[in-house]
Amino acid sequence: xxxxxxxxxxxxxxxxxxxxxxxxxxxxxxxxxxxxxxxxxxxxxxxxxxxxxxxxxxxxxxxxxxxxxxxxxxxxxxxxxxxxxxxxxxxxxxxxxxxxxxxxxxxxxxxxxxxxxxxxxxxxxxxxxxxxxxxxxxxxxxxxxxxxxxxxxxxxxxxxxxxxxxxxxxxxxxxxxxxxxxxxxxxxxxxxxxxxxxxxxxxxxxxxxxxxxxxxxxxxxxxxxxxxxxxxxxxxxxxxxxxxxxxxxxxxxxxxxxxxxxxxxxxxxxxxxxxxxxxxxxxxxxxxxxxxxxxxxxxxxxxxxxxxxxxxxxxxxxxxxxxxxxxxxxxxxxxxxxxxxxxxxxxxxxxxxxxxxxxxxxxxxxxxxxxxxxxxxxx
Amino acid sequence: xxxxxxxxxxxxxxxxxxxxxxxxxxxxxxxxxxxxxxxxxxxxxxxxxxxxxxxxxxxxxxxxxxxxxxxxxxxxxxxxxxxxxxxxxxxxxxxxxxxxxxxxxxxxxxxxxxxxxxxxxxxxxxxxxxxxxxxxx
Numbered sequence: 001x002x003x004x005x006x007x008x009x010x011x012x013x014x015x016x017x018x019x020x021x022x023x024x025x026x027x028x029x030x031x032x033x034x035x036x037x038x039x040x041x042x043x044x045x046x047x048x049x050x051x052x053x054x055x056x057x058x059x060x061x062x063x064x065x066x067x068x069x070x071x072x073x074x075x076x077x078x079x080x081x082x083x084x085x086x087x088x089x090x091x092x093x094x095x096x097x098x099x100x101x102x103x104x105x106x107x108x109x110x111x112x113x114x115x116x117x118x119x120x121x122x123x124x125x126x127x128x129x130x131x132x133x134x135x136x137x138x139x140x141x142x143x144x145x146x147x148x149x150x151x152x153x154x155x156x157x158x159x160x161x162x163x164x165x166x167x168x169x170x171x172x173x174x175x176x177x178x179x180x181x182x183x184x185x186x187x188x189x190x191x192x193x194x195x196x197x198x199x200x201x202x203x204x205x206x207x208x209x210x211x212x213x214x215x216x217x218x219x220x221x222x223x224x225x226x227x228x229x230x231x232x233x234x235x236x237x238x239x240x241x242x243x244x245x246x247x248x249x250x251x252x253x254x255x256x257x258x259x260x261x262x263x264x265x266x267x268x269x270x271x272x273x274x275x276x277x278x279x280x281x282x283x284x285x286x287x288x289x290x291x292x293x294x295x296x297x298x299x300x301x302x303x304x305x306x307x308x309x310x311x312x313x314x315x316x317x318x319x320x321x322x323x324x325x326x327x328x329x330x331x332x333x334x335x336x337x338x339x340x341x342x343x344x345x346x347x348x349x350x351x352x353x354x355x356x357x358x359x360x361x362x363x364x365x366x367x368x369x370x371x372x373x374x375x376x377x378x379x
Numbered sequence: 380x381x382x383x384x385x386x387x388x389x390x391x392x393x394x395x396x397x398x399x400x401x402x403x404x405x406x407x408x409x410x411x412x413x414x415x416x417x418x419x420x421x422x423x424x425x426x427x428x429x430x431x432x433x434x435x436x437x438x439x440x441x442x443x444x445x446x447x448x449x450x451x452x453x454x455x456x457x458x459x460x461x462x463x464x465x466x467x468x469x470x471x472x473x474x475x476x477x478x479x480x481x482x483x484x485x486x487x488x489x490x491x492x493x494x495x496x497x498x499x500x501x502x503x504x505x506x507x508x509x510x511x512x513x514x515x516x
Contacts, residue, residue, distance in 0.1 A: 169481065173447070176478040177393060180501035184399045187504065188406075251499065274482075 043120075044134030045072065047095075053134075061139050063108040080105035080113045090120070094133045097122045103144070106137065115144035172219045179216055182209040221278070221350055232270050237263045237303055237312070240273075244281045248288070255288040257297040266303035266310045269378055275354040276378075280312070282347045283374050287316035290372065310378045317371040326364045351376075380408065383515035384440050388414035390422040390456065391445035391476070396500070400443070403504050409511040414439060418448040419456030430465040438467055441514055446477040446484065453477070457491055472514050474498050 034040070041058025045051070052070045054062070062078055064070070079087045083104040090100045099121040106116040120135030186206045191199050241261060269276070284299060291297040300315040321329075329348045352362050355376055366372040387410045391397050397415055404410050416422035422444075429437040446453035453475060460468070473493050477484065478500040488497045498506065 173478055177396070177500065180478055181393070181395045181399060183501050184396075184403075188399065188402060250496075 038138055040136050040138035042134065042136050044123075044132060046132045048131050058137070061108075061137070062106070063110055063112075065109065068109070078106055078108075080107055090118075091133070094120045094122055094135075095130065097124075097130055100135075103140070114139055114141040116140060168219065168222070172216060175212075175216055176220070179209060179212045183213065218347070218350075221347070230272055232272050234268050234270050235273055235276055236268045237266065240277060240280060241301060244277060244284060248281065248284060255291060255297060257288055257291075257299050260298065260300045260302075262302040266305050266312075266378075269303075269310055271358060271378060272354075275358065279351045279354060279376060280314070282351045283314035283376075286347060286374075287314060287318060287372070290316065290318035290321070292318050292369070292371075312376045312378055313373065314376075315371065315373040320366040320368045320370050320372050321364075322366075322368055326366060330362065330364060382408055382411040383511045384410040386410070386412045386414065386437070386439045387441040387443070387511070388416065388422065388439040389443045390416045390419060390448070390453070391443070392417050392448045393445070400502070400507070403507055404511075407504070407508055409508065410441070419451030419453060419459070423451065423456055423459050426460060426465075427463060430463065430467055433467070438471055440471055441511060442471055442473040443476045444473060446475060446479050454487070457493055461491065461493060468493065472510075474510065476500060476502055 036057065039061060041061045042053075042055040043058055044053045046053065050072075052072055052075060054064070054070055059066075076084060076088075083106075086102070086104055090102060094100055099119070101117075101119040103115060103117050105113050106118075107113050116137045117140050118135060118137040120133050122130045123132045123134060125131050182205070186202065186209050189202050189205075191202050194202060238261070241263070245259065280301075284301070287299045288297060295317060298317045300313070302313050304311050304313070330352070348362075355362050355378075358378070360377040360379060363375040363377070364372065365375070387404070389397055389400060401413060401415075404413060414425070416425065426438070444453050444456065451459075472495045474496050475484075475488050475494055476498045485497045488494045
């Protein structure tokens with residue numbers, strides 16, 4: 001009986017008592033409701049009777065005339081030529097007992113192509129022999145169109161972003177070359193031979209070139225940071241510190257300092273290398289730039305662990321910074337402030353966004369005239 | 380007059396930069412003969428010519444090489460020159476002097492034997508003195 005029922009792809013049982021009949025009505029209502037609502041139809045192939053079957057909804061989806069009977073021989077016409085081989089392979093695989101779930105292009109009776117989501121599985125008798133296959137397919141043309149549109153727009157956005165990064169690289173590179181020349185020229189100018197007015201003008205040029213260099217350094221940081229490998233790796237903090245100090249020494253920024261370091265409590269950490277390098281480098285450069293004019297620049301760099309959290313500290317004996325500036329630096333709202341005039345400015349904003357992105361936080365403590373302490377909670 | 384370096388060269392297409400560096404080198408009397416090439420190709424032709432004829436006195440002791448140049452850029456120059464594998468070049472010190480801000484450029488330069496160091500523009504007067512005086516020491 002079970003075999004017979006399955007062969008007919010029928011839903012209701014042999015015994016037609018009232019409750020079963022009600023169940024059948026209920027099931028069939030639910031089925032037609034679902035199939036209508038989701039634009040899905042049923043298909044099947046009976047290997048014993050060598051018959052193919054499509055339910056009403058499936059015929060409707062494929063726009064098949066009522067008098068047209070479907071068979072394995074004419075079934076190919078309902079698949080788009082490009083996906084015909086795929087459909088045939090899936091059909092064969094399914095005949096061997098494997099289920100499938102896929103997306104492919106189908107065609108209506110009139111040849112109109114649409115995207116369908118199809119699935120199928122083998123039907124077995126009590127002995128486990130495969131006696132047919134059946135499944136459902138769903139018209140997902142609207143959904144697919146939307147998906148393809150989204151993919152296209154994503155691709156466009158990606159390409160546009162890439163282009164913007166390249167542009168920012170080229171622009172900052174070209175600007176940098178000009179600023180370098182301007183700086184060197186202003187350094188070569190002999191102000192002593194000039195009149196007071198002219199000397200003032202030359203000083204202005206020097207300041208302008210310095211400010212340009214600052215803005216450009218910020219632009220450079222942004223341009224390079226977004227392009228880095230975002231894979232977190234284990235970093236030996238001592239080695240990173242040495243690398244950063246070496247690079248600062250090699251840069252045009254020349255400021256002597258005495259460093260005190262202690263990394264024994266937290267020797268290494270898993271972090272995005274480019275981020276941690278930028279954080280450490282910015283904090284040290286800040287300390288160097290804000291040196292107190294009356295004393296040697298001393299910078300303490302150390303790590304520690306507290307409540308399973310790891311911290312990196314950069315502490316200096318520089319000029320320090322007032323509370324309102326600290327509030328401003330750690331606050332998230334920053335609108336009409338010029339970063340250029342500000343030695344801490346954008347640099348801190350950038351490292352703060354990197355620290356936040358890694359799930360940490362930045363604390364700033366300072367006493368005016370005594371120095372500043374930047375504590376980075378890494379993890 | 381005694382100069383720390385007999386011969387040096389700048390390979391750079393930025394006229395203003397070349398002009399400024401020349402001024403600094405002159406002011407500080409750091410080099411006797413300074414060669415200037417506007418791109419990698421001009422420099423490569425000169426180097427290959429001199430090295431093939433074994434005219435060692437014509438090989439600059441200090442080479443300042445830019446990266447972004449027309450016709451033949453700094454990387455192409457380095458790759459072409461490396462292929463010749465001239466042993467005489469061991470006496471020269473080559474610095475990449477670039478306004479490139481790309482960290483991958485710095486990493487890339489580390490893998491090239493001919494390159495002593497990577498300097499980011501602007502090169503200060505002190506840096507220049509250091510390069511030339513260190514080389515002569």
